[in-house]
Structures are given as C-alpha cells and as structure tokens.
Amino acid sequence: MIKNLHPLFQKKIILFCLLIISLILAILFFIQFSGTEQQQKKYLKVDRTIKIKKTLEKAHTFFNDGKFDSAYFYFNKTQLLCEPKEDYPDAYVESLNYIVEILQRYGNFYEAETTLIKAFPYLEKTSSKKYAINAYTFMAYNYSYTYNNEKALYYHRKALKTAISTFRKARILSEIAFVYVQQEKYQEAKDILEPISKCKIADKITPSNTNIVRSAILYNLALSYIGLGNHKEQALKCLDESLELTIPYNNDFELIANYFGYYKYYSKYYNPELKKFYAEKSYYAAKRAKSVGNEIDRLGELIEMDKPENSKKLWKIFTRKNDSLSLSRKMAKNQFADLIYASQKDKNENFELKNQKAEKELQLQRQKNRSYISYVVISLSLFIILFLIFYITTKGKREKNDIILKSEMRISQKLHSELNSNIYQTLLFVQNNNVENKEDKEKLLNNLNNIYSKTRNISRENSKVPIDDRYLSVLKEMISEYKTQDVNIILNGLDSISWNKVDKNKKIILYRILQELLFNMKKSNSSSLVSIVAKEIDKNLIIYYTDNSSEITSENNILEKRLQNVENRIKTIKGTLNFDTNLQRGFKINFKFPI
The missing domain is CATH 3.30.565.10 (Histidine kinase-like ATPase, C-terminal domain)
Structure with missing residues (x-):
C-alpha cells in the first residue's frame, strides 16, 4: 500500500511545484508589460542611482587620501546628480556635509554656511538620524569658528534633540560644554561634563570612537576646572587620562589639544618650564599634523614666553606661516569656484543627454529583452532546484531508513546469537536448583553478571564515539x-x-x-x-x-x-x-x- 502511495505523492508534489512556477511567471510577465512609461522612469532612476553610488565612492576615496580638492569635485558632482533630491536624500545630504567639512578646513566659512543650508529641507527625508545630526553639528562648528557662540549652541542643541543613542548624546553634550568654555561659563560646562565623565559610554557602531570621545570629554572637563580654579588635582587627573586615551591612536591632530591643555594648566598654576615644554609639544604636534592654523597659534604663544633673541627667529616663522595660510585660503576659494563651475557644466551636459528620447527607448527595449530572458532562466532554475530538493530529500530518507533497519537487524541477531543460550541455561538453572542455597545463588549471580557484561559490550559497540x-x-x-x-x-x-x-x-x-x-x-x-x-x-x-x-x-x-x-x-x-x-x-x- 505504501509503495503505491509513493508515486502518487510524488506526482502531487511535482504538480504543485509546476503550479507555483506558473503563478510566478504570470506575475513576472504582468510586471514586465504593465506599462512602458513606468518602466522608463524606473530604468532612469536605477541608472542615476548607480552613477551616484560610483561618484560618491570616488569622493570618499579622495577624501580618505587627503586629496580634498578632488574629493570636493566629486562630492559636488554627487549632489548635482541628486535630481530630484527627494529620491536621493541620503547621498545628497551626505555630499553636502562633506563639502562643508572641506570648506571649513580651508577657512571658507561663508560658503560652508550657504552650502549647508541647502541640506536642511531634506534632513527629514533621510533614512538615518546621523545625516541630520552631522548637518547640525557642522553648522554649529561653522558658527563656533566665526565666534558666534549663541548660534553654535542653538545647532548643537538641535543635534542633541535629534540624537537617539546615548553615545551620540554624550558627544554632543561635550561639544556644548566646549562652547561654554569658550564663553568662560566654566560652571555650566562642569555641570554638563562631570556626570557623563563618570559613565564609560561605548560606541556600539564604531567601537574605536569610544576612547576618542571620552578623551574629548575629559579634556573639556579639565579646561572647565582650570577656568574655575581650586580644582588643581581634578584638572591634572583629567588631562592625564585624556592623554592616555589619545596616545594609542598615534594621531598628532588630537595630541595638539591634549598638550595645549597642559599648557593652559601650567599657565594657571604658574610653572614656566612646563608651560613652555607643553607649548612646544603642542606646536610640534601641529607641525607634524600639518595643521597650519594651530601651528600659527602655538607659535604666537611661544613668542610671548620666549627670550627676545629667540623670539625674532620665531617671529619670522610666524609671519611666513601666516602669509602662506592667507595665500592658500585665497587659492582654495578660487579653486573651489572653478570646481563649482565645472560641476555645473557637467550637470547641464547630463541633462542634455537625458533628453535624447531615441537612446532611452533603445536602452529600455534592451532592458526588456534582458529581463525576459532572465525570467525564463530563473523559472527553469527554480523548477530544477525544487525537483532536486525533492529527489535528494526522498532518497536521503530512504537510505537513512535502510541503514537504521540494517543496524537494528544486526543488533537483534547479535543479541540472539550471544545471549539466547545464556538466558536459556540460566532459566533452566533456576528451575532445577534451589537458588536459596548459597552455592547455587552465587552461580546464578555469575550467570546474570555474564549476561549483563555481554549486553553492555553490545551496547558499547553501537554507542556514539566521542x-x-x-x-x-x-x-x-x-x-x-x-x-x-x-x-x-x-x-x-x-x-x-x-x-x-x-x-x-x-x-x-x-x-x-x-x-x-x-x-x-x-x-x-x-x-x-x-x-x-x-x-x-x-x-x-x-x-x-x-x-x-x-x-x-x-x-x-x-x-x-x-x-x-x-x-x-x-x-x-x-x-x-x-x-x-x-x-x-x-x-x-x-x-x-x-x-
């Protein structure tokens, strides 16, 4: 009966699979031929998405290599490709954020603000809160660089309201406290930083950021302690821990601030030798990091505290660096203006190409043909895979059952051949002898022990081997x-x-x-x-x-x-x-x- 049912069961499975495949094909063909206009829009959108992705990847590569002029060009090209912007808010806002960061590096704060304002209407349309947080933070930095601390605080608070994770909130609170330090509101900064400094908050997404942000929190707290006074030991402890967290990263840019903190500390608690020592360390860290702005600031501090004969030499370096910085910023502004013009021209050329209807229709037809072939291949492959899965599963179950049956038969035969005689002799012994007798009782126990040993051996022969x-x-x-x-x-x-x-x-x-x-x-x-x-x-x-x-x-x-x-x-x-x-x-x- 079971043998007769098996082919019937197999036929039902195959028919069921064919029905599913037919249904899938019908749905795919309906989607394929539902409307040429809808397909055309979809095709153009996918084409632009790929181009945006590739352009953004190039921009990131140049940015990571420190080639900011090339990075600027490709970030700007990316944001121009995002038309309409509602379809690509992530790429659009991300590109503008990076453009602003590059502009701020070159001191072009006016252009940075104008650029960043373009991103604000699309912040709510982005897929992640990080884009909005970064935009608000960059705007806050921009106002902080131009000494507009009230507006800097305003945008830091907007970033704080947007943030969800505890780590991001702690980082933004540290930035707010730093603005308070710049305003000499040391008590407000201390009230913010002390609670978060007692908690070791980790960045679950990028664990390497954990120590960097904690170092910044402790550094800002040290500055607030120095500003308040009467916190000599706490300030030094914060500076030491902040430096200890920074050193493993071997990042000279971060070390500029750490050594500057010690400079401020020894300026407050008068120690001329250590004050000069850390001013020099901060200067050389800025020099290694090629941070010209910080290098010039540290030179000014060294000139102020050094001997007159050494000050002349440092003054010449200071003047040369300052002139060089002004010139490079002017050149950067002109270069960025050329890049914006080139990107706008590239955008116009792209729009002109998109208006060529014949080419688009040809591409659409090719896409249809490729899609049709793909659907047929996928359908056949799906049918073959389903058939193989059914065949292999059935065969595996059958072979497994055969192995189990053979194993059971073998164990059964072994039990019969090895224990049958012993059990029979033991039963006869019990019937023909008085088991209460000590000698007969001992023989019976020996026989039973022999049966147990043989049973145990058979069990172990078929047990699992570790x-x-x-x-x-x-x-x-x-x-x-x-x-x-x-x-x-x-x-x-x-x-x-x-x-x-x-x-x-x-x-x-x-x-x-x-x-x-x-x-x-x-x-x-x-x-x-x-x-x-x-x-x-x-x-x-x-x-x-x-x-x-x-x-x-x-x-x-x-x-x-x-x-x-x-x-x-x-x-x-x-x-x-x-x-x-x-x-x-x-x-x-x-x-x-x-x-």
Missing part, C-alpha cells in the same frame, strides 16, 4: 575492557599521536576497527598476549596489531571472518591493509590511512 579531547581516554578504556587475567594487552605510541589533527570520521573508524579485532580475539579465546602499536609517518597513521592466537587455519575461513569488516572499514577512509598468516607468529595485521 571525537573531542576525550577520544584517547575513551579509546584506551575500550581496549582495557578486553584485558583479563589471561589476556595481557600492550599499548605503544597512542599518546604520541596528535589526535586533534586526525579527521573525526577516521577516529570513529579506527575505534571500530580495534574494537572488531579485540572482539574477535576474545571470541576465539586462544590469545594470551595482544600488542597494539601506533606510529605517525609522513602524514599517515600506521597501526600494528598482533596477538598470539592459535586459531588461524590453512583454510583461512576464520581469517576471512576476522578481516571482512576491518577491510571494509579501511577502504572507506582510503587506507591499506596488510596481514601475516604465519602460524608461528599467531595473528598479525597492520593498516595505515592518511591523517
């Missing part, structure tokens, strides 16, 4: 079970093998082979000495098994029985088997397999 670090101890334990007063077993080399390198399946097969050999040895009951030697040679594991059994005959019937299962197992792991049937030596076999 393949972890316990493997060697379990293997030795199994071998020791065959050791009796009449049979001595000698082991050599097992401890020298790197069992962790041996494949898990090969471990199991080796365990079963030795179990089979020892079982046959015990069954023959003609051996008194067994030797098992293991060696690892040229990435091969070699096992030498020897016993002094006298049951090997010239007909080799018993030998074939002893070797049949062993040989089959060896073949499965691509191993080789050799044996010696010399009656003078007993039974001797060796086999090897690759580790």
Whole structure:
C-alpha cells in the first residue's frame, strides 16, 4: 500500500511545484508589460542611482587620501546628480556635509554656511538620524569658528534633540560644554561634563570612537576646572587620562589639544618650564599634523614666553606661516569656484543627454529583452532546484531508513546469537536448583553478571564515539575492557599521536576497527598476549596489531571472518591493509590511512 502511495505523492508534489512556477511567471510577465512609461522612469532612476553610488565612492576615496580638492569635485558632482533630491536624500545630504567639512578646513566659512543650508529641507527625508545630526553639528562648528557662540549652541542643541543613542548624546553634550568654555561659563560646562565623565559610554557602531570621545570629554572637563580654579588635582587627573586615551591612536591632530591643555594648566598654576615644554609639544604636534592654523597659534604663544633673541627667529616663522595660510585660503576659494563651475557644466551636459528620447527607448527595449530572458532562466532554475530538493530529500530518507533497519537487524541477531543460550541455561538453572542455597545463588549471580557484561559490550559497540579531547581516554578504556587475567594487552605510541589533527570520521573508524579485532580475539579465546602499536609517518597513521592466537587455519575461513569488516572499514577512509598468516607468529595485521 505504501509503495503505491509513493508515486502518487510524488506526482502531487511535482504538480504543485509546476503550479507555483506558473503563478510566478504570470506575475513576472504582468510586471514586465504593465506599462512602458513606468518602466522608463524606473530604468532612469536605477541608472542615476548607480552613477551616484560610483561618484560618491570616488569622493570618499579622495577624501580618505587627503586629496580634498578632488574629493570636493566629486562630492559636488554627487549632489548635482541628486535630481530630484527627494529620491536621493541620503547621498545628497551626505555630499553636502562633506563639502562643508572641506570648506571649513580651508577657512571658507561663508560658503560652508550657504552650502549647508541647502541640506536642511531634506534632513527629514533621510533614512538615518546621523545625516541630520552631522548637518547640525557642522553648522554649529561653522558658527563656533566665526565666534558666534549663541548660534553654535542653538545647532548643537538641535543635534542633541535629534540624537537617539546615548553615545551620540554624550558627544554632543561635550561639544556644548566646549562652547561654554569658550564663553568662560566654566560652571555650566562642569555641570554638563562631570556626570557623563563618570559613565564609560561605548560606541556600539564604531567601537574605536569610544576612547576618542571620552578623551574629548575629559579634556573639556579639565579646561572647565582650570577656568574655575581650586580644582588643581581634578584638572591634572583629567588631562592625564585624556592623554592616555589619545596616545594609542598615534594621531598628532588630537595630541595638539591634549598638550595645549597642559599648557593652559601650567599657565594657571604658574610653572614656566612646563608651560613652555607643553607649548612646544603642542606646536610640534601641529607641525607634524600639518595643521597650519594651530601651528600659527602655538607659535604666537611661544613668542610671548620666549627670550627676545629667540623670539625674532620665531617671529619670522610666524609671519611666513601666516602669509602662506592667507595665500592658500585665497587659492582654495578660487579653486573651489572653478570646481563649482565645472560641476555645473557637467550637470547641464547630463541633462542634455537625458533628453535624447531615441537612446532611452533603445536602452529600455534592451532592458526588456534582458529581463525576459532572465525570467525564463530563473523559472527553469527554480523548477530544477525544487525537483532536486525533492529527489535528494526522498532518497536521503530512504537510505537513512535502510541503514537504521540494517543496524537494528544486526543488533537483534547479535543479541540472539550471544545471549539466547545464556538466558536459556540460566532459566533452566533456576528451575532445577534451589537458588536459596548459597552455592547455587552465587552461580546464578555469575550467570546474570555474564549476561549483563555481554549486553553492555553490545551496547558499547553501537554507542556514539566521542571525537573531542576525550577520544584517547575513551579509546584506551575500550581496549582495557578486553584485558583479563589471561589476556595481557600492550599499548605503544597512542599518546604520541596528535589526535586533534586526525579527521573525526577516521577516529570513529579506527575505534571500530580495534574494537572488531579485540572482539574477535576474545571470541576465539586462544590469545594470551595482544600488542597494539601506533606510529605517525609522513602524514599517515600506521597501526600494528598482533596477538598470539592459535586459531588461524590453512583454510583461512576464520581469517576471512576476522578481516571482512576491518577491510571494509579501511577502504572507506582510503587506507591499506596488510596481514601475516604465519602460524608461528599467531595473528598479525597492520593498516595505515592518511591523517
């Protein structure tokens, strides 16, 4: 009955799969031919998305390499490609944020503000709060650089309201406190920074930012302590911890502020030598970081505190650096103006190309043809995959059931052949003897113990073999079970093998082979000495098994029985088997397999 149902079940599955595939094809064809105009819009949108992505990737590459003029060009090109901006708010706002950061580096704060205002109408349309937070923060920086601290605070607070994560809020609060320090509102800065400095807040998205932000918090707190006075020990402790967090990053730009903090500290708590020492360290950090603005500021401080003869030399450097900075900023402004013009021209050319209807229609038709072929290929592939999954699953279940049935039959036969006679003799003994008698009772217990031992051995022969670090101890334990007063077993080399390198399946097969050999040895009951030697040679594991059994005959019937299962197992792991049937030596076999 079951055999008759199987083909019927298989046919139903195939019909069901065909029905699903037909339904999928119908939906795909409906989408494909639902409207040319809708497809055209979709096609153009995808085309622009790819171009925007590639342009943005180029911009990021140049920015990370420090080539800010090229980065500016591609960020500007990206924001011009985002038309209409509602479809690409992330790329549009991100590009403007980076443009503003570059403009601020070159001191072009007016242009930075004008650029950033363009992003504000689209902040609510972005997919993540980070775009809006960055825009508000850059606007706050812009006002801070131009000494408009009230407006800087306004935009920092807008960023704080937008932030969700505790880490971002802590970072923004630190920026707010820094503005208070600039306003000499040291108590307000301290009230903000002290609570967050006591909590070690981690950045779960970018863990490397955790220590950087904590260093900034402690630095700002130290400045507020210095400004308030009467916090000498707390200020120094904050500066030390801030510097300790910064040093591992080997970032000279961050070190400028750390050393400047010590300069402020030793200016407050009068120590001319250390004050000059840290002013110089801050200056050289700015020089290594190529931060001309900070370099000029530190030079001014060194000129103020140095001797007149040294001050002249520093003044010349100061004048040269200041003139160079002014000139580079003018050149940067002119260069950025040229880049904006070039990008606008590129935008006009793109629009002109998009208006060529013939080319768009041709591209659309090609896209349709490719889509049609793709749908057919996908449908056929899906059908084949479903059929293979069904076939392999059915075959696997059938083979698994066959293996289980064979295993059950083998265990059943073994139980019958080995325990049937013992159980029958034990029952007769109970019937014919008085088990209350001490001698008969002891014999009965011996018989029952013998039955239990055989049952336990059969169970262990079919139990799971551990393949972890316990493997060697379990293997030795199994071998020791065959050791009796009449049979001595000698082991050599097992401890020298790197069992962790041996494949898990090969471990199991080796365990079963030795179990089979020892079982046959015990069954023959003609051996008194067994030797098992293991060696690892040229990435091969070699096992030498020897016993002094006298049951090997010239007909080799018993030998074939002893070797049949062993040989089959060896073949499965691509191993080789050799044996010696010399009656003078007993039974001797060796086999090897690759580790």
